[in-house]
Amino acid sequence: MxxxxxxxxxxGDVNYLKSQxxxxxxxxxxxxxxxxxAMSxxxxxxxxEEKSKLREVIDExxxxxESGIWMKIYLLLKKLARWLLVVLKAIGSFVESSWKIVAFMVSIVTVFVLTYQAYCDSFGCDKKTVTLLPYVFS
Structure with a gap:
């Protein structure tokens, strides 16, 4: 049962079992x-308290x-990935709103830098011109 x-x-399970x-x-x-x-x-x-014979065979x-070298490597990487996921979730929940602010500021700076670069490509920027970012575009 x-x-x-x-x-x-x-x-789908029922249809497959009926076809078989x-x-x-x-x-x-x-x-x-x-x-x-409903029955389940x-x-x-x-x-x-005691292990059944089936459980003992499954454990063996x-x-x-799991004693193979490739399986040990796989299990170690899986454990490392789970740990990394937990750490990243903890960091993400801690600084969630800060990331949005940082991403917004980076996007604004990127827009200004790309606009400046497009202006310099179109009209040319003299090397003698004093700029706010003197070492960025050399």
């Missing part, structure tokens, strides 16, 4: 989804799978 509740999440002759019957796909969704909510979760397989 729990397996079928885990397999059926939407109408796993499910037979006259109920529409949405009714089957509703039925198994009524199944109590049983927690035990995962241990062997």
């Amino acid at each position: 729990g397996l079928m509740c885990g397999l059926i999440m939407n109408k 002759k796993v499910i037979t019957g006259d109920m529409r796909a949405d009714e089957v989804v509703k039925l198994f969704t 909510q009524s199944i109590p979760v049983v927690k035990t 397989i995962n241990e062997v799978y």
Whole structure:
């Protein structure tokens, strides 16, 4: 029962299982989804202190799978990426409004510099002319 509740999440799952002759019957796909969704909510979760044989086998397989060098590298990079994401989210929430101000100021400066460069390209800027940015365009 729990397996079928885990397999059926939407109408596509029901249609696939019907095409493979796993499910037979006259109920529409949405009714089957509703039925198994309701049944999955009524199944109590049983927690035990001891590991089942299946859990022990799964843990052994995962241990062997994760002991490979490429998997260790992948898991390390995944852990690093998660840590970096957490740090960036923390920084972003801390200085969220400041970033908007900085981005606005950078865009204004960029517009002025591009306007100055376009003016100099069109009309020519004499090197003897005193400017606010003497070393930017040399």
